[in-house]
Amino acid sequence: xxxNFLDLEKKFSSPKTSQFVVIPCPHETxxxxxxxxxxxxxxxxxxxxxxEEFDEELHHVTYKKVGVHTTKTTKKSELIKTxxxxxxxxxIPIVLGGEHSISPEVVKAAKAVYxxxxxxxxxxxxDLDDIYEGSKQSHACAARRMLxxxxxxxVGIRNISEAGYKFAKESKQIEKIHFGNNLLRDEDILAKxxxxxxxxxxxxxxxxxxxxxxxxxxxxxxxxxQIINLLKKLCKEKKVIGADFVELAPIESLAAPDFMIxxxxxxxxxxxx
Numbered sequence: 001x002x003x004n005f006l007d008l009e010k011k012f013s014s015p016k017t018s019q020f021v022v023i024p025c026p027h028e029t030x031x032x033x034x035x036x037x038x039x040x041x042x043x044x045x046x047x048x049x050x051x052e053e054f055d056e057e058l059h060h061v062t063y064k065k066v067g068v069h070t071t072k073t074t075k076k077s078e079l080i081k082t083x084x085x086x087x088x089x090x091x092i093p094i095v096l097g098g099e100h101s102i103s104p105e106v107v108k109a110a111k112a113v114y115x116x117x118x119x120x121x122x123x124x125x126x127d128l129d130d131i132y133e134g135s136k137q138s139h140a141c142a143a144r145r146m147l148x149x150x151x152x153x154x155v156g157i158r159n160i161s162e163a164g165y166k167f168a169k170e171s172k173q174i175e176k177i178h179f180g181n182n183l184l185r186d187e188d189i190l191a192k193x194x195x196x197x198x199x200x201x202x203x204x205x206x207x208x209x210x211x212x213x214x215x216x217x218x219x220x221x222x223x224x225x226q227i228i229n230l231l232k233k234l235c236k237e238k239k240v241i242g243a244d245f246v247e248l249a250p251i252e253s254l255a256a257p258d259f260m261i262x263x264x265x266x267x268x269x270x271x272x273x
Contacts, residue, residue, distance in 0.1 A: 001042065004070035005094075006063055006266070007049040018067030020094055020269055021086045027076040027098040030138040034215035036249035041096035043250040045070065048262040055270050062270040076102050083109035087242065092272065094265060097246030100127065101137050103200045104145035106244050110198045111149050114241055118151040118194040120234065122205040122227070124218035126157050126177060128164030139247070146200065147173065153192045155230070156180045156205035158218045180220050186230045190237055197234065199243035199268070203261055213257035215249050224260070228267060235271035243268060 004013050005022040015021070024041035031037060053061045074082050079095070083106050086093045095106050100123075111117045121127075121143055128147075132140035144167070146152050152173070158180040160168070168174040176192050178184050204214040207221030234240060245265060250258055 002046045002049045005045050005048050005068050006051065006053070008063060008068060012063050012067050013069050014067060015069045018069035018091070020066055020068045020092050022068060022070040023074050023079075023082055023086070023093055023095045024071070025074045025076060025079060025095055025098045025102050027102050029099070030101055030133070030135055030140075031099055031215050032133060032138075032140065034249055037097060037099045037215060037247055039250050040098060040246070040248035041073070043248060043258040044096050044245070044262050044265070047255060047258040048266070050259065051263055051266055055267070058270045060270075062266060062273060066269065066273055068269070076105060079105040080109045083242070084112060087113040092240075093242040094269075095242075095244040097244060097248075100139040100142040100200075100202050100246045103142050103244050103246060104149065106242065107146050107149050107198055107200070110242055114196045116194050116196045117198060117241075118153065118196070119146050119198050119200050120189075120193060121146070121152050121154040121200045122156055123154060123202040124156060124158050124180070124204040124221060125202070125216065126154060126160035126164045126168065128167050128173070129161055130163070130167070142200070151194065152176065153189060154178065155183070155189060156222045158220050180222065183222075183226075186233050189230065190234060193238060195238055197238045197240050199231075199234075199240060201243060201245045202247045203245065203257070204247055210260065211257050213249055213251045213254065214247050227264070231268055232271050235268070240268075240272050
């Protein structure tokens, strides 16, 4: 078990000097098909130890410029308090889930500090149900709950319920949903966001061919280059104040998806920098 993201020595992982704060939150209570998201945070942290520290695209060692602190494991009920502390200190939280139901908690904290907030929501599923399997806090309601806090733009959607579609049409949220089979240009996506952006990243936005390690995979997903290009443009044009990465359900003896998400997080840190 790796102690912190990138397995950094104290010099580069101090809570006082680090610009990024990784917050593991292995919450899992409403998963509806495949299980195992509670193991996602540690799998990402373990894989991060083996990342190449030098970024060949950005030409620097990102963590040496910004520092990356990793907190102790945080419960969903503690997320708002934990994230508020990080955000108020002008640091950038990177929350590792766990299931997608944790995201509205993080967004509540971000909205309290950054009133001009919008969410860029990567997902295979629209997550617009008001209630799912008897719970308004289900992972399938994550975007609906975030919408009650601030505007949300969704990317990569390949699955939407009838109730969710009806809500999207009536609320005009449908205009901010970019379906995986008809994805708009990156510029069109960014134009719908405010200047201050939080990223909520469900790993099932990736195609199952490269991301099988998730509870509800959907065919027709996005690939690495598409995601990276959008994130790069986002960080160039907007102020990204935090992110979560959720719904990774590790598969034993299949490390590639864990490593991919760890690298995606490290790349995002470099782009924000």
